[in-house]
Amino acid sequence: MKRKNYTTFAAIHLGSEMLSMQITEYHNTERYKVVECCNRRIRLGEATFKNKIIPFPLVSEICEILIGFKRLMKEYGVEEYVMQATTAVREASNQVFLLDQIYNKTGLVVDVVDMPKEIYTKFVAIRNTLKAEKISTEREGMLMMDISSGGLGVTLVRDEKICYQGNFHIGIIRIKESFERNRRESMHFNKALTEFLSSTIGPVRNELGDSKVRYLVLSGTETELLLRMLGLDEQQKVHRIKAADFHAFFDSMRQMSLPQLIQVYKLPENVAELVLPTVLLYEQLLHLIPAKEIIITADRFIDGIQLLHIGNKTNPVMRKELEQELISLFHTIGSRYLYDKKHAQQVERLSLIIFDKIAKAYGMGEHERLLLRATCILHDIGKYICMRSHSI
Structure with missing residues (x-):
C-alpha cells in the first residue's frame, strides 16, 4: 500500500x-491542491449590524451547515482544521x-479574529498572489484596500515594507444599513453617501500625505460584481486595469439612481443596493492617492x-519574510511617535536573550516572541503624548 505523503487540511470561514470551507491536500506551500470548496450564503451581517445580535433561527442554520461540513471533512479524512469568524x-x-452552540453540535472550535x-x-x-505575478513594490509604492461587508482595511507597502496599516468600520453592508431605504432611492443619495465616506476616511488621507503609489490593489466581497459590470472574466485570478478606464466607469455609474442600476445592469434589487456604496467607496479611495494602475x-x-497555516507548518523562509514585514510596520509606528530607535533595539535584544532561555519551559513559541518584539519596539511611544506618564 502506497504511503500517504500529504496532509489534509480544512479552512472554514464564518x-x-x-459560510465557506476549503479542503486542501498539501505537502508544502509549493505543492498543494484544493480538493473541495463549499460556500453557503447567510444573512449574518445585516442582522448583526442592525441589532447587534444573531437571531436564534440563524444560529440553528449555521450549526446545520457546519454539521454538513463536518461530514464532508470526515469523508476526506481531514487531519487539521482552522475555523475563524470575522466581523x-x-x-x-x-x-x-453562538460559539457554544457550534461546539456542542459539531465539536468545532471557532477563533473569532x-x-x-x-x-x-x-x-x-x-x-503571495502579487509576488507570483512578479508585481513588486521595490521602486514604487502599492496601496492595498480590502473592503468587506463590515470593514475596510488600508495597507501601504513600499520597498517591500509595510509603511501604513489602518482599519475602518465602513464595510459595504454597514454603509447600506446607515442609510434608510427612502434615502437610498433619493436622487441626493450619491451626494450624501460621498460626503459620508469622505469624512469617514479622512484619517487615511492625513496619514498617507504625499505618498506616491503605482498600484492600487482592490479586493473584497463585492469585487466579483464589479468585474461582471466591467465585462471582465470573474474566474481570472488577477486583473490589471488602467486608472483612466476605472474613472470612466465610475463617472457613468455615479449618474445612476438605484432603479436605473437595476434596469441597466439587470441586477436584483438586493444586489443593486450594494453596488452604489461599493463604487462610491472605490472612487473616494482613488482620490486619496492617484494610482497609475488598478489591480483586482x-x-x-x-x-x-x-496559506498562513501551510506556511507556518512547512515554510520557515516564508514565515521569516512575513515576520520581517510586520516588524517593519512596528518600526514605522515607532518613527511616527518619535521613538528612540537605538534604545528600543537594545531593549529588544536583551528581552529576546531572556525569552529564548525560558520560552520552552513556559510553553511559549514564535507568536509570543513576535509579540515581545513589538512590545519592545513600541514600549516608549507614550512619551509622544506625555513624558511624565508615558507608561500609562
Whole structure:
C-alpha cells in the first residue's frame, strides 16, 4: 500500500455574508491542491449590524451547515482544521452563545479574529498572489484596500515594507444599513453617501500625505460584481486595469439612481443596493492617492487562512519574510511617535536573550516572541503624548 505523503487540511470561514470551507491536500506551500470548496450564503451581517445580535433561527442554520461540513471533512479524512469568524460574529452581543452552540453540535472550535488580524490574513494571500505575478513594490509604492461587508482595511507597502496599516468600520453592508431605504432611492443619495465616506476616511488621507503609489490593489466581497459590470472574466485570478478606464466607469455609474442600476445592469434589487456604496467607496479611495494602475485580485480571507497555516507548518523562509514585514510596520509606528530607535533595539535584544532561555519551559513559541518584539519596539511611544506618564 502506497504511503500517504500529504496532509489534509480544512479552512472554514464564518463571514458576514457567507459560510465557506476549503479542503486542501498539501505537502508544502509549493505543492498543494484544493480538493473541495463549499460556500453557503447567510444573512449574518445585516442582522448583526442592525441589532447587534444573531437571531436564534440563524444560529440553528449555521450549526446545520457546519454539521454538513463536518461530514464532508470526515469523508476526506481531514487531519487539521482552522475555523475563524470575522466581523458579524465579532460584534454580536450573543457571540458566546453562538460559539457554544457550534461546539456542542459539531465539536468545532471557532477563533473569532479581530479586525487587524482579519485584514492581515487577507493581506498575506494577496501579497503571495502579487509576488507570483512578479508585481513588486521595490521602486514604487502599492496601496492595498480590502473592503468587506463590515470593514475596510488600508495597507501601504513600499520597498517591500509595510509603511501604513489602518482599519475602518465602513464595510459595504454597514454603509447600506446607515442609510434608510427612502434615502437610498433619493436622487441626493450619491451626494450624501460621498460626503459620508469622505469624512469617514479622512484619517487615511492625513496619514498617507504625499505618498506616491503605482498600484492600487482592490479586493473584497463585492469585487466579483464589479468585474461582471466591467465585462471582465470573474474566474481570472488577477486583473490589471488602467486608472483612466476605472474613472470612466465610475463617472457613468455615479449618474445612476438605484432603479436605473437595476434596469441597466439587470441586477436584483438586493444586489443593486450594494453596488452604489461599493463604487462610491472605490472612487473616494482613488482620490486619496492617484494610482497609475488598478489591480483586482480574487483572493479571499479563506485563502489567507490556508496559506498562513501551510506556511507556518512547512515554510520557515516564508514565515521569516512575513515576520520581517510586520516588524517593519512596528518600526514605522515607532518613527511616527518619535521613538528612540537605538534604545528600543537594545531593549529588544536583551528581552529576546531572556525569552529564548525560558520560552520552552513556559510553553511559549514564535507568536509570543513576535509579540515581545513589538512590545519592545513600541514600549516608549507614550512619551509622544506625555513624558511624565508615558507608561500609562
